[in-house]
Amino acid sequence: MGTITLNQVTKSFGDVQVIPPLDLSIEDGEFVVFVGPSGCGKSTLLRLIAGLEDVTSGEIVIDGRPATEVPPARRGLAMVFQSYALYPHMSVRKNIAFPLRMAKMDKAEQDRRVDHAARILNLTDYLDRRPGQLSGGQRQRVAIGRAIVREPQAFLFDEPLSNLDAALRVGMRMEISELHAQLATTMVYVTHDQVEAMTMADKIVVLRAGHIEQVGTPLDLYHQPRNVFVAGFIGSPT
Ligand code: ADP
Ligand code: MG
Secondary structure, eight states, X not given: OOOEEEEEEXXXXXXXXXXXXXXXXXXTTOEEEEEOSTTSSHHHHHHHHHTSSOOSEEEEEETTEEGGGXXXXXXXXXXXXXXXXXXXXXXXXXXXXXXXXXXXXOHHHHHHHHHHHHHHTTXXXXXXXXXXXXXXXXXXXXXXXHHHTTOOSEEEEESTTTTSOHHXXXXXXXXXXXXXXXXXXXXXXXXXXXXXXXXXXXXXXXXXXXXXXXXXXXXXXXXXXXXXXXXXXXXXXX
């Protein structure tokens, strides 16, 4: 299960409220994209869900349990960042296995999970290399592998492709969509790129200044934008 519900969630930094009261439901297996201009609160929302930040008020419920009852490491959520945060001195295998080593998982089970993730991500031939010997796309796949081996209830992606060049981005977009089709795991994906949102999402959440302008399928938003902001944002590339 990978349902995530936000009930009247707010977030302030000091006196500044960056997320006004917000309600949102994410269903099990859904691919949900948060899209909006830079600074609108996408990363903050994802970090609240991941438990990397505490809500100021309101409640996040994950699989029916209030998130405050479950420590972040036990929420079954795996985050993939834009900066891959790979360890340069470790092999690809060790980088992918890192969270499992930290959890002191049995070595044979670690290897089984890493081999499985490597097959899904076409990294089998690269497991003995170091990150510096990989292309940008391969490094991003290693970062995704590190999430896959945790067998999470949901993946949280924060602009994972923004460091890649345009051609690679198209390929990785398709790979992440295929990964979603294969694993059928909930994915919450943050981007400021309308094309990514329109091509990858089951459901798009359009954000502006911390609040939701509209939630809908790509077709809903395209054909029935609720206002000029949504129409302009979905309609015109940045
Ligand atoms: P996005 O990911 O959509 O670009 P962010 O969630 O990073 O936006 O930021 C939303 C707003 O919150 C911005 O105005 C940003 O400056 C502010 N913000 C984010 N993190 C912090 C923080 N740790 N302290 C103070 N302000 C923050
Ligand atoms: Mg961000």
